[in-house]
Amino acid sequence: MDGPSVISRNPSLAPPGEAERFFDSRPVGYLVGRPDLSEEEVLAAIAERLAFDGRTGPEPQVVIEAARLGKRKALAFLRKLVLPQPRSPLAMPVRPILREHLTHGVGEGH
Secondary structure: OHHHHHHOHHHHOOOOOOOOOOOOOOHHHOOOOOOOOOOHHHHHHHHHHHHHHOOOOOOOOHHHHHHHOOOOOHHHHHHOOOOOOOOOOOOOOOOOOOOHHOOOOOOOOO
């Protein structure tokens, strides 16, 4: 397989100037602004978007590789993805349903 992934692993195979090209090696979720997402979830979102747009190519992994290389079209495509809702628990304080003065009876203290 020739392409960006080969060049990123072996910069000596790249044409002059290509070896210095930026490659974002962070997890895929960071590319879409959602570090909680796995690579499989992002790949599924890319595949859904490609199908929605009626495209038969490129493969979702190619879109990710292009985005990692900083390609504008790939980064713009990732901004259009419909991503799953966050699944992390909400950090909310526990509050009693009733106020303390209501638990002692109505009219007391008023």
